[in-house]
Amino acid sequence: MSRPASLHDAAIADLAGITARHPAVFRALPPARLRSIALFLAAAGLLGYGLWRLEFAPARLASGFGQLVHFLGLMLPPDPGSWSRALLVLRGLAETLAIAFLGTLGAAAIALPLGFLAARNTSFNRLVHFLSRRVLDGIRGIDALIWALIWVSVVGLGPFAGVLAILTSDIGTFGKLFSEAIEAADRKPVEGVAASGGGRLHGIRFGVLPAVLPVMAGHVLYMFESNTRSSTIIGIVGAGGIGLMLSEMIRTLEWGAVSFIVLLILVMVMAIDAVSGRLRAALIGRR
Amino acid sequence: MATSLTRLPDDRLSELLDGYRAASRGPRRRALALALAVAALALLAGRVAEVDPARLLEHGGAFFGYFDRITALEGGGGRVWTDPAEWFWGWHKWLPLLGDTLLIAYVGTALGAIGGGLLSFVAAANLMRNPWARGAARRFLEFCRTVPDIVFALVFVIAFGLGPVPGVLALAIHSMGALGKLFSEVVENIDMRPVEGAMASGASWPAIVRFAALPQVLPGFASLALLRFEVNVRQASVLGFVGAGGIGQDLIEAIRKFYYNDVAALLLLIILTVMLIDLGTERLRHRLIGGMESRA
Numbered sequence: 001m002s003r004p005a006s007l008h009d010a011a012i013a014d015l016a017g018i019t020a021r022h023p024a025v026f027r028a029l030p031p032a033r034l035r036s037i038a039l040f041l042a043a044a045g046l047l048g049y050g051l052w053r054l055e056f057a058p059a060r061l062a063s064g065f066g067q068l069v070h071f072l073g074l075m076l077p078p079d080p081g082s083w084s085r086a087l088l089v090l091r092g093l094a095e096t097l098a099i100a101f102l103g104t105l106g107a108a109a110i111a112l113p114l115g116f117l118a119a120r121n122t123s124f125n126r127l128v129h130f131l132s133r134r135v136l137d138g139i140r141g142i143d144a145l146i147w148a149l150i151w152v153s154v155v156g157l158g159p160f161a162g163v164l165a166i167l168t169s170d171i172g173t174f175g176k177l178f179s180e181a182i183e184a185a186d187r188k189p190v191e192g193v194a195a196s197g198g199g200r201l202h203g204i205r206f207g208v209l210p211a212v213l214p215v216m217a218g219h220v221l222y223m224f225e226s227n228t229r230s231s232t233i234i235g236i237v238g239a240g241g242i243g244l245m246l247s248e249m250i251r252t253l254e255w256g257a258v259s260f261i262v263l264l265i266l267v268m269v270m271a272i273d274a275v276s277g278r279l280r281a282a283l284i285g286r287r
Numbered sequence: 288m289a290t291s292l293t294r295l296p297d298d299r300l301s302e303l304l305d306g307y308r309a310a311s312r313g314p315r316r317r318a319l320a321l322a323l324a325v326a327a328l329a330l331l332a333g334r335v336a337e338v339d340p341a342r343l344l345e346h347g348g349a350f351f352g353y354f355d356r357i358t359a360l361e362g363g364g365g366r367v368w369t370d371p372a373e374w375f376w377g378w379h380k381w382l383p384l385l386g387d388t389l390l391i392a393y394v395g396t397a398l399g400a401i402g403g404g405l406l407s408f409v410a411a412a413n414l415m416r417n418p419w420a421r422g423a424a425r426r427f428l429e430f431c432r433t434v435p436d437i438v439f440a441l442v443f444v445i446a447f448g449l450g451p452v453p454g455v456l457a458l459a460i461h462s463m464g465a466l467g468k469l470f471s472e473v474v475e476n477i478d479m480r481p482v483e484g485a486m487a488s489g490a491s492w493p494a495i496v497r498f499a500a501l502p503q504v505l506p507g508f509a510s511l512a513l514l515r516f517e518v519n520v521r522q523a524s525v526l527g528f529v530g531a532g533g534i535g536q537d538l539i540e541a542i543r544k545f546y547y548n549d550v551a552a553l554l555l556l557i558i559l560t561v562m563l564i565d566l567g568t569e570r571l572r573h574r575l576i577g578g579m580e581s582r583a
Contacts, residue, residue, distance in 0.1 A: 043397070046393065047393070047394060047397045047398075049390075050390045050391075050393055050394035050397075050455075051394060053387070053390060054387065054390060054391065054394060054450075054451040054452060054455055054532070055450060055451065055452060056452060056455075060447065060448070060452065061447075061452075064443070064446045064447035064448075064452070064453075065446075067445075067446035067447075068442075068443075068446045071442065071445075071446065094335050095335055095336060097332070097335075098331075098332035098333070098334075098335035098336040099332075099336050101328065101329070101332045102329060102332045102333060102336055102338065105325070105329055137562060138558055141521075141557065141558035141561040141562060142554065142557070142558065143521050143522070143524065143525045145437070145525045145528060146524075146525060146538070146542075146554070146557075149528075149539065149542050150350075150353060150542070151350070153353070153542065154346050154347075154349045154350045154353060155339075155342055155343065155346050156342075156346075158337055159335075159336040159337050160336060160337050160338055160339055160342065160343075162336070163336050163338060164343070229433070229435055230435070232435060232438075233435045233437045233438065236437060236441070236528065236529065237528065237539075240336065240337075246438065246441075247441055247529075250438075250441045250442055250445065251441075251445075253445070258442075262434060262438070265433075265434070266430070266433050266434070269433050270433070
């Protein structure tokens with residue numbers, strides 16, 4: 001340890017010289033540092049204000065966490081209670097998957113033409129492009145749960161309302177993703193089609209579509225994964241799927257059944273993720 | 288255009304055409320089989336989900352009629368936007384609720400980012416050598432992000448009582464799961480040289496994380512947390528559906544009790560807020576990422 005020690009001694013001996021040569025390192029608080037400290041303090045202050053304003057009282061938190069631990073104890077082991085209820089749970093899961101599948105498929109089918117309208121390079125003119133963008137943004141701004149509420153009041157309770165809710169809320173997302181994929185597509189095939197006498201639609205069909213279809217299929221699979229998650233909860237407002245049963249079990253404090261349902265949801269979501277992840281990897285590989 | 292295009296002789300053309308057909312037959316067949324499989328699955332799913340096109344045709348008009356209803360003044364006399372004072376009669380109670388919604392999203396995101404940030408270092412393969420600790424952290428994060436936040440909210444409402452507290456905690460736990468995974472991917476992509484340097488000089492694990500890893504990942508963390516904040520604003524607007532605070536409480540009441548104009552007002556407020564937040568965070572993220580690139 002002699003060399004570092006002697007280096008240290010040498011540095012200490014020449015402290016004045018080093019300070020003179022590297023003033024920036026030795027300034028107590030450089031402005032960039034000061035700014036990040038101020039930013040951090042502001043963020044922490046807002047967090048503190050939020051905790052106060054939203055009524056985070058230590059006593060309430062303590063009793064709440066005590067309750068949670070109690071519930072967790074009751075959740076083990078997962079137990080549906082009866083065979084008929086276990087069957088109901090399985091039926092709910094099948095419904096959930098069906099809602100996610102149909103919602104995703106329908107939304108993709110409707111969003112495909114919208115994507116071309118909202119893409120700068122294939123839209124008719126700037127106004128159509130701008131308007132379709134804003135409409136898609138508006139649709140995306142409303143959560144699937146709100147769409148579910150609206151559709152329930154239109155077609156009544158049941159999974160059909162769920163399908164329509166997922167479909168509506170996904171049109172916005174797909175429209176945006178598709179239009180971005182179309183805008184990112186290579187222009188040269190379109191020019192080639194135009195040069196050999198093809199019209200505008202030919203250009204889209206033979207120039208753009210083959211390039212963007214694999215990208216779009218990837219997005220569709222990804223949204224299917226995401227939708228299996230969202231369709232587990234839209235049942236809370238009566239739009240079908242496992243959510244209705246789950247919220248009922250929570251509200252009636254049947255914790256064994258709750259953990260059983262949550263466990264099955266986890267398994268289902270992970271299985272779907274694995275399958276669709278494989279398909280997506282295959283798609284990218286083939287491209 | 289005086290020049291005429293040179294055209295191939297017909298026999299040569301038909302030969303080319305045959306070649307094209309033969310080459311595209313395989314992919315075409317595969318596409319057809321795929322389409323049939325998807326259609327069969329869709330039919331099956333349609334049965335399970337009780338899809339009823341007739342009902343949609345019958346009531347489909349009611350969907351657009353709904354938007355017609357919510358934008359027509361209930362007292363009669365035109366559209367809601369002709370009388371904003373009447374339309375937004377409840378602004379003095381909605382604006383604070385909207386503020387609370389944003390605050391719920393912010394506090395939930397902040398707590399989730401703190402928790403996810405701490406766990407991400409444990410879940411990252413390059414910093415945590417112990418496979419058991421790493422596996423445990425990863426499984427825990429997986430659980431937190433797979434269970435939907437509204438399910439957490441349902442449970443927490445029972446444990447903590449009605450109000451924004453269960454909403455914040457639900458968002459925090461779900462965000463922790465989602466952010467923890469993304470954060471750990473950022474951590475796994477850091478430059479390992481500072482880490483090795485800190486390790487060689489005998490730094491403890493917390494010191495390695497603080498001085499070698501944290502400075503590299505902070506901009507990435509901040510950018511991802513901002514993205515999550517956008518998502519959480521949307522989520523916070525519906526947490527009120529299960530009694531977990533925010534503007535969702537008033538929205539579900541308005542929808543359920545058919546206060547049409549209130550529905551329109553609240554939806555507009557939510558959409559505008561979400562759009563503004565999206566724009567704002569996008570600016571911030573571009574600045575963050577730009578700063579990161581200029582430093583690199």
